[in-house]
Amino acid sequence: MSGATRSPLSIVVHLSVLLLVALWTLPTAGLLISSLRDKDQLAVSGWWTALSTSTQNLVQRAASPESQVEKDGKFVIFGNLLEGQKGSVSAFGYSSREPAAFAPGQTAKLNDGEQLTVRADGSYEIVSDTRMEGTRGQRIFFTAAVPPRFTLDNYREVLSAEGIAASFVNSLTVAIPSTIIPILVAAFCAYALAWMRFPGRAILIAVVVGLLVVPLQMSLIPLLKLYNGVGAFLGVPAKTYVGIWLAHMGFGLPLAIYLLRNYMAGLPREIMESARVDGASDFDIFVKIVLPLSFPALASFAIFQFLWTWNDLLVAIVFLGTGQEQLVLTGRLVNLLGSRGGNWEILTASAFITIIVPLIVFFALQRYLVRGLLAGSVKGG
Amino acid sequence: ADLKFKPGEDARFNWQSFEEFKKGYDLKGQTLTIFGPWRGEDEALFKNVYAYFVEATGVDLKYSSSENYEQQIVIDTQAGSPPDIAILPQPGLIADLASKGYLTPLGDETKKWLLDNYAAGQSWVDLATYKDQNGNAQLFGLPYKIDVKSLVWYVPENFQDAGYEVPKTMEDLKALTEKIVADGGTPWCIGLGSGGATGWPATDWVEDLMLRTQPPETYDKWVTNAIPFTDAAVTGALDEFGWFAKNDKFVAGGTAAVVSTDFRDSPKGLFSSPPKCYLHHQASFIPSFFPAGTVVGEDADFFYMPAYAAKSELGNPVLGAGTLAMITKDTPAARAFIEFLKTPIAHEVWMAQSSFLTPFKSANKDTYANAPMKKQGEILLNSTTFRFDGSDLMPGKIGAGAFWTGMVDFVGGKSSAEVTAGVQKAWDAIK
Amino acid sequence: MPQLLFAIVTMMAGVLACAFYFLASNWLLDRIFPSQGLSGPKASRNLRISSAIRPWLFMLPALLALAVYLVYPVFESVRLSLHDRSGRDFVGLSNFFWMFGDGEFRQSIFNNCLWLLVVPAVSTFLGLVIAALTDRIWWGNIAKTLIFTPMAISFVGAAVIWKFVYDYRAEGSEQIGILNALVTYFGGAPEAWITLPFWNNFFLMVILIWIQTGFAMVILSAALRGIPEETLEAAVIDGASGLQIFFKIMVPQIRGTIAVVWTNITILVLKVFDIVLAMTNGQWQTQVLANLMFDWMFRGGGDFGRGAAIAVVIMVLVVPIMIWNIRNATRETGGH
Amino acid sequence: MTGLVLKDIRKSFGAVDVIHGIDLDIKQGEFIVFVGPSGCGKSTLLRMIAGLEEITGGDLLIDGERVNDVPPSQRGIAMVFQSYALYPHMTVYENMAFGMRIARESRQEIDRRVRAAAETLQLTKYLDRLPKALSGGQRQRVAIGRAICRNPKVFLFDEPLSNLDAALRVATRIEIARLAERMADTTMIYVTHDQVEAMTLADRIVVLSAGHIEQVGAPLELYEHPDNLFVARFLGSPAMNVIPASVTATGATTTVELKGGATATLAIATAPGEAGKSASFGVRPEDLRITTDGDFLFEGTVSIVEALGEVTLLYIEGLVEGEPIIAKIPGIQPVARGESVRFTAERSKLHLFDDSGKSYRAR
Amino acid sequence: MTGLVLKDIRKSFGAVDVIHGIDLDIKQGEFIVFVGPSGCGKSTLLRMIAGLEEITGGDLLIDGERVNDVPPSQRGIAMVFQSYALYPHMTVYENMAFGMRIARESRQEIDRRVRAAAETLQLTKYLDRLPKALSGGQRQRVAIGRAICRNPKVFLFDEPLSNLDAALRVATRIEIARLAERMADTTMIYVTHDQVEAMTLADRIVVLSAGHIEQVGAPLELYEHPDNLFVARFLGSPAMNVIPASVTATGATTTVELKGGATATLAIATAPGEAGKSASFGVRPEDLRITTDGDFLFEGTVSIVEALGEVTLLYIEGLVEGEPIIAKIPGIQPVARGESVRFTAERSKLHLFDDSGKSYRAR
Numbered sequence A: 001m002s003g004a005t006r007s008p009l010s011i012v013v014h015l016s017v018l019l020l021v022a023l024w025t026l027p028t029a030g031l032l033i034s035s036l037r038d039k040d041q042l043a044v045s046g047w048w049t050a051l052s053t054s055t056q057n058l059v060q061r062a063a064s065p066e067s068q069v070e071k072d073g074k075f076v077i078f079g080n081l082l083e084g085q086k087g088s089v090s091a092f093g094y095s096s097r098e099p100a101a102f103a104p105g106q107t108a109k110l111n112d113g114e115q116l117t118v119r120a121d122g123s124y125e126i127v128s129d130t131r132m133e134g135t136r137g138q139r140i141f142f143t144a145a146v147p148p149r150f151t152l153d154n155y156r157e158v159l160s161a162e163g164i165a166a167s168f169v170n171s172l173t174v175a176i177p178s179t180i181i182p183i184l185v186a187a188f189c190a191y192a193l194a195w196m197r198f199p200g201r202a203i204l205i206a207v208v209v210g211l212l213v214v215p216l217q218m219s220l221i222p223l224l225k226l227y228n229g230v231g232a233f234l235g236v237p238a239k240t241y242v243g244i245w246l247a248h249m250g251f252g253l254p255l256a257i258y259l260l261r262n263y264m265a266g267l268p269r270e271i272m273e274s275a276r277v278d279g280a281s282d283f284d285i286f287v288k289i290v291l292p293l294s295f296p297a298l299a300s301f302a303i304f305q306f307l308w309t310w311n312d313l314l315v316a317i318v319f320l321g322t323g324q325e326q327l328v329l330t331g332r333l334v335n336l337l338g339s340r341g342g343n344w345e346i347l348t349a350s351a352f353i354t355i356i357v358p359l360i361v362f363f364a365l366q367r368y369l370v371r372g373l374l375a376g377s378v379k380g381g
Numbered sequence B: 001a002d003l004k005f006k007p008g009e010d011a012r013f014n015w016q017s018f019e020e021f022k023k024g025y026d027l028k029g030q031t032l033t034i035f036g037p038w039r040g041e042d043e044a045l046f047k048n049v050y051a052y053f054v055e056a057t058g059v060d061l062k063y064s065s066s067e068n069y070e071q072q073i074v075i076d077t078q079a080g081s082p083p084d085i086a087i088l089p090q091p092g093l094i095a096d097l098a099s100k101g102y103l104t105p106l107g108d109e110t111k112k113w114l115l116d117n118y119a120a121g122q123s124w125v126d127l128a129t130y131k132d133q134n135g136n137a138q139l140f141g142l143p144y145k146i147d148v149k150s151l152v153w154y155v156p157e158n159f160q161d162a163g164y165e166v167p168k169t170m171e172d173l174k175a176l177t178e179k180i181v182a183d184g185g186t187p188w189c190i191g192l193g194s195g196g197a198t199g200w201p202a203t204d205w206v207e208d209l210m211l212r213t214q215p216p217e218t219y220d221k222w223v224t225n226a227i228p229f230t231d232a233a234v235t236g237a238l239d240e241f242g243w244f245a246k247n248d249k250f251v252a253g254g255t256a257a258v259v260s261t262d263f264r265d266s267p268k269g270l271f272s273s274p275p276k277c278y279l280h281h282q283a284s285f286i287p288s289f290f291p292a293g294t295v296v297g298e299d300a301d302f303f304y305m306p307a308y309a310a311k312s313e314l315g316n317p318v319l320g321a322g323t324l325a326m327i328t329k330d331t332p333a334a335r336a337f338i339e340f341l342k343t344p345i346a347h348e349v350w351m352a353q354s355s356f357l358t359p360f361k362s363a364n365k366d367t368y369a370n371a372p373m374k375k376q377g378e379i380l381l382n383s384t385t386f387r388f389d390g391s392d393l394m395p396g397k398i399g400a401g402a403f404w405t406g407m408v409d410f411v412g413g414k415s416s417a418e419v420t421a422g423v424q425k426a427w428d429a430i431k
Numbered sequence C: 001m002p003q004l005l006f007a008i009v010t011m012m013a014g015v016l017a018c019a020f021y022f023l024a025s026n027w028l029l030d031r032i033f034p035s036q037g038l039s040g041p042k043a044s045r046n047l048r049i050s051s052a053i054r055p056w057l058f059m060l061p062a063l064l065a066l067a068v069y070l071v072y073p074v075f076e077s078v079r080l081s082l083h084d085r086s087g088r089d090f091v092g093l094s095n096f097f098w099m100f101g102d103g104e105f106r107q108s109i110f111n112n113c114l115w116l117l118v119v120p121a122v123s124t125f126l127g128l129v130i131a132a133l134t135d136r137i138w139w140g141n142i143a144k145t146l147i148f149t150p151m152a153i154s155f156v157g158a159a160v161i162w163k164f165v166y167d168y169r170a171e172g173s174e175q176i177g178i179l180n181a182l183v184t185y186f187g188g189a190p191e192a193w194i195t196l197p198f199w200n201n202f203f204l205m206v207i208l209i210w211i212q213t214g215f216a217m218v219i220l221s222a223a224l225r226g227i228p229e230e231t232l233e234a235a236v237i238d239g240a241s242g243l244q245i246f247f248k249i250m251v252p253q254i255r256g257t258i259a260v261v262w263t264n265i266t267i268l269v270l271k272v273f274d275i276v277l278a279m280t281n282g283q284w285q286t287q288v289l290a291n292l293m294f295d296w297m298f299r300g301g302g303d304f305g306r307g308a309a310i311a312v313v314i315m316v317l318v319v320p321i322m323i324w325n326i327r328n329a330t331r332e333t334g335g336h
Numbered sequence D, E: 001m002t003g004l005v006l007k008d009i010r011k012s013f014g015a016v017d018v019i020h021g022i023d024l025d026i027k028q029g030e031f032i033v034f035v036g037p038s039g040c041g042k043s044t045l046l047r048m049i050a051g052l053e054e055i056t057g058g059d060l061l062i063d064g065e066r067v068n069d070v071p072p073s074q075r076g077i078a079m080v081f082q083s084y085a086l087y088p089h090m091t092v093y094e095n096m097a098f099g100m101r102i103a104r105e106s107r108q109e110i111d112r113r114v115r116a117a118a119e120t121l122q123l124t125k126y127l128d129r130l131p132k133a134l135s136g137g138q139r140q141r142v143a144i145g146r147a148i149c150r151n152p153k154v155f156l157f158d159e160p161l162s163n164l165d166a167a168l169r170v171a172t173r174i175e176i177a178r179l180a181e182r183m184a185d186t187t188m189i190y191v192t193h194d195q196v197e198a199m200t201l202a203d204r205i206v207v208l209s210a211g212h213i214e215q216v217g218a219p220l221e222l223y224e225h226p227d228n229l230f231v232a233r234f235l236g237s238p239a240m241n242v243i244p245a246s247v248t249a250t251g252a253t254t255t256v257e258l259k260g261g262a263t264a265t266l267a268i269a270t271a272p273g274e275a276g277k278s279a280s281f282g283v284r285p286e287d288l289r290i291t292t293d294g295d296f297l298f299e300g301t302v303s304i305v306e307a308l309g310e311v312t313l314l315y316i317e318g319l320v321e322g323e324p325i326i327a328k329i330p331g332i333q334p335v336a337r338g339e340s341v342r343f344t345a346e347r348s349k350l351h352l353f354d355d356s357g358k359s360y361r362a363r
């Protein structure tokens, strides 16, 4: 297909992919940038403004009167409004009614006789003839041009949460077998549904499709009852890893069987026949021919199932529990949010932390979705 | 275990109650599972409290919570694997659990204890009494940790700058609202946004206004639908709220912004430069959403949402919310934990940290960590009427559904008659 | 790291146990009904028996899991839908009567139809286009990964992201939602997008499309890669343009896969409630069946009867898809 | 004894009948070649023998046992597919070794046999490649090698040489002949389009047409004594020239008048009743000789001359409508286009068919 | 003018060089046939001309314009693929119509051309079927039909007839020849393994071997005067017999002594310096005649007799080690296995190659 890539159309292709990628990435980019911002900024200005110098109206409290020093018989409080950050002040004021009443360098006379001077670099000085009282500093309103500022605090907060490492391992312990076991089980079933002859095959396929739709929430209570019963009967805890693997398997199977069966049914018949003539049993054909050739489908499904189990919270807390030892990563991160939610800075950062592993899985499996696995095997259209 | 306050060290605490409790119980080798609504910082605070229980009894305590705790507790109880203790903030949900027989009654002894030891004891007993599966009313919960909702937040320095006074009556508050507009400012920040729960902050407004315009009995009838939602008392309260929220000049961003502003973002307007607004009605938890470093009492403060001078016979009603602890699995450890919650120390330890109010008279008010908490505690103790958040008392479909939606529609432009008719229709549907 | 060790051991044990089942059961079957080395009628009898049994051996774990985890709950749902809120008293069809009289339910059905029309079509189409386009450019894999990323974000995360997109601030103040920022930049008035009745459905759909396109893309790109290269070359020689090759040669050859993706997303649309729950919880006339069911099921202690009745409706809605699939499957078998 | 018996074998795909009842006895060790026009059902028949296609009707017996329902792997067959059917994910070596691995042969044995087969088929260089990196012919050789490696009771070949170049085709053909000789007990069934393959390899040739058997017999028998017009025209390349004729004299020899006016006398006895009937006269292109004698069979104008080196093909138009008469004359002939040439042929090499296409010799 | 020029065309797949620099001038309307052993790069070369395979090095000119980077659709070509490459989702009719539909031909025109092509290829019955319901040969015919339907400047065929039966093959071959005649301006490039196809169709044959050209020339030229041993052995079936020899006498004619003791004198002039050098003596099987004269070329024992009807192949073992000498004698010969036979051949038909394989005639 080398010919096609050289046509002028290819520019259009590049541009349209670029556009789509931009559209798809933009919201996520917003999330990423937001997760690197100061949490108070999040709700005040758009994330894209974080990338450029912006003019902001700010309030800052001056140092408390306790820090005043006596100089030439006057009492003085020093400080810098920008607290070591870059930026420049273009106006200031001391009253919320007139937050930009003064230009930098001017001296404002406060109500109680003190004098406030703010310079463009943010440094200020409050001078008073008498000793200043109180514990809280004077509020200073100012307008400043602030360059972009980012912080890793949100990530630090999330990553330093207690038990996060254990939860990480828990999540893996849940997700890995919950991905592999269904694939194995579904692949066998899909092969039988695609290539073996037995009565009732078509009906079974339809049932599988129908089961795709069963709402997960419906199943939770009956199943947990069952688990409790089995657990009590066997004298083991009801909430175990085996239980959650099986649950994830059960919920993931319809999709897996459906995807894999459709893929397998499309494999060239001659190859299967050839193996059959070669003396291979169904088991051999499945393991040695069909499985390797179904890699694209297996990989696709593995990605989805892993994502689903990794990001899942509901099944995990129902079938594994919410205790400190069992909590999966998603559960742990959600618990970091206060009881009333809304800690967006934590949400944004943890969303990115949970994304990393699935993306690694996607990258790792993506190369198995290669073109032309069947190339050269049979001829003819 | 690591105890936050060393027993015996700080005289404000009632260490004696702790020592006594310690003598009475030995639960070594037993486990206690508690399922509660607190996560994040709240969870850490609660952990500091139950550490004393663990210290006293030697029990192996497992606390867990979940974002979907509401759903989680339904699943767990229904499936037959409940925790020992469930702590929930929703009377509606508790009523449902009780009616399905998943809760263990706490008995008359506890009822008596509540009457004796909690301020406005009867309101608390009423709150914690539900019908069991046979229809008999029983005490199922122990109220623990209360939020006061009848608060209006403001920035004292902004008031100073503009020369405003804290209003003492509702009439003053309305006058202040108009004055701020006259001065070219915007008085209120109201945000109803809360994702799927959008609308609930408005229900607090309506309930607060209901308590200030109607006697508590009407309020009680309202939440049980003994009077219809379309009753003039209810539409009146709605319209009163409409006076504040449905006036583009009174609210930051105009009426349209009310529905779409998240309740967590809404108070930030108080602190902007220049201030987007001067007043904000919200419960005691809201300081968590103030800008970092804001000191309550200094940078921001609150006053009691005043009552109408014209209706002085209604006194100082207080709207609140809170959590109730219940036994979902009757074990000695669970019983012991309920007993623990009756000790002053179980309250004081949390009081000494933050965001905890209690009507428990024996808990030393001096242990409150700061002045604002103490002030809230006083509001609670001084209340002539205490009423639990009405929407929490209503059935979930209403209190956490139709009522919210209705309020959104109300702010969006529908009339109070239309809205209440809609809610009543929904209520009829679930009867 | 004892926890890590434990994790690895359990994982291995779980996976190996599963593999062991298949090996052992097949081995056993060949042992009990041997045909290799035997001859005559006995061998062919054994063979008939074992080839009748083997498919079921292959499917047994899957069927068991499906039965326990999905079929049993289905029956349970049907049972519950005929009972009252606590699941104890039989109430006949009254839950269904209630349902069809309920305005919210009708609203949900209407919205669900919208979703069913729009989301599968748009996601599949975009996924297909992206899969085809990215196969032709050197940075295709990077592009794919970026477009796939939303799949990896949990619904909670996605909801946060889109809140930032749709956020609304009053006219005049600074917009922090990019959509409103763009609108105001071009001189329009900001809108509270998710409160605009009817249209807000589409804003919610965009989120699911944003997520599901990655799914469609991955599956379809695997299918596209399976198309025999020669047929594309033949089309190139026949003078077909890129677009013509795409629509006339590639798309028809992967029709089956497109149907699979479509079916899947359709079913997902029927099931998905997280987005609606997190963004609007059905307010402003955005209710959908799945969220309505969730609502009835768990909100305030739950009404299992009505929740289950809605679940039954959701399940009934897939019947056409099931029939269509039975037809497909039998057609295939007929050809063998 | 690994004989193969086909009893009234039938096959339909849905409503389309493609095999209409085939009866055939194949002895153990025989080399049978199926020939027939494209689409006549050769592959289908082979696939039914292999067990890959369900048999719609009739019985298939191997060793006297009915195997209609026995799976392919138990029938003791090896098959080379018309469409390669290589395992795309395995190298050439693995493709060839697969069957033996399944049968749990020893590693050395596998290696020996694979290498031997690869040597024969000139594939040694490619053993480590995947099928997709092979040319069409190479792929087909791998498919043959895969079958050779196994030691089946019945060997099925579906046009195994159709993608090979002439030299390799000859070499592989000889290799297959040797194989057949070496494995004297192995029955071979071979589908081909190639005359030379059919003639050289077959013990017996089965000529199929539209799902039924036209004639079965040893190669030369079919060539010399075709039962009917179909077989006569099908074997031999270019095909036998057929000229409409009518019988003018009967007896020990028969005289016919060809269309266009020439007459010919054939060494075929006919009954008196045949006189006057219309018939088809046939003569193979290679049996025609150029003559300058007066005693010629017919004369015609050459319209095309194809010099192939070894032989020259002359196309004579105008004798029979639509179709040219073709003559195949050895060597390079100095005949020019447009020249008029006289042809003759040996009497014994002339064929005559009645109006239903049946040969008078076979009656 | 639609000439095609290949200038030092090269191709490598990764590190593997498969085409090593091909120079070739093709005139407009010429019919060029590529032949060569399997895997020598014929398909690859064709695909490069079509634009389906990138050209690693060298220039490809159509009409004097460099088209290395021109997409296939702009080169004005039609191609028949070795592996059919039918569109599996379209019926036969649609497959054939596709190109024309793309070109927006009128409905009637499409229908006319498709039906005409189908008629020629005996596909009319199958027009409504999908490719998967066709036999191998039928599929290949559809592929040819698809190309015929278009009216390209350059026609590329990659072994288009390899799956057809003899009769159909001849018919299709003649059809292609007619096509070439009708479309006299259309250049045709044809890859085949079939000698007959190559000899009959080609204006010029290009013999390829391992990625380079061995000889280019008119068919008979290659057959009669192969430049080298490779070409000599490659063309003709069975291949030319080659016997090691040494030159004993030089001059206007050359005398060689064959391995095994016989001597032969050839009508080839050699320089005196060649005397004593070792050489290869060649004679085509079809040039051998059986003789009872004393003046014979060599004598040998027949080990295999293959009677093909039209000719008989005699395999004479023992003269050259490993390889039998083959003689192709017209007709059915009454020679038995084990008989000793004497062979002779015309002087002008004998070939002599030097030790590098080069023909003495071509030196």
Ligand SMILES: Nc1ncnc2c1ncn2[C@@H]1O[C@H](COP(=O)(O)OP(=O)(O)OP(=O)(O)O)[C@@H](O)[C@H]1O
Pocket: D013, D016, D018, D036, D037, D038, D039, D040, D041, D042, D043, D044, D045, D082, E132, E133, E134, E135, E136, E137, E138, E163
């Ligand atoms: N799946 C099918 N459905 C319907 N008809 C089919 C199917 N497979 C083959 N046929 C038809 O059956 C007939 C016999 O096909 P078969 O493949 O046996 O031919 P063949 O003799 O092998 O031809 P060739 O020499 O071209 O390979 C053909 O006419 C073909 O069109």
Ligand SMILES: Nc1ncnc2c1ncn2[C@@H]1O[C@H](COP(=O)(O)OP(=O)(O)OP(=O)(O)O)[C@@H](O)[C@H]1O
Pocket: D132, D133, D134, D135, D136, D137, D138, D163, D165, E013, E016, E018, E036, E037, E038, E039, E040, E041, E042, E043, E044, E045, E082
């Ligand atoms: N993708 C590839 N990667 C590596 N080698 C290849 C690839 N495709 C073809 N080859 C090699 O290139 C050589 C030429 O292949 P090509 O298909 O041109 O042969 P061919 O002459 O057409 O043979 P045939 O007559 O058997 O079809 C072969 O040796 C083949 O193995």
Ligand SMILES: [Mg+2]
Pocket: D042, D043, D044, D082, D158, E135, E136, E137
């Ligand atoms: Mg065939």
Ligand SMILES: [Mg+2]
Pocket: D135, D136, D137, E042, E043, E044, E082, E158
């Ligand atoms: Mg080739």
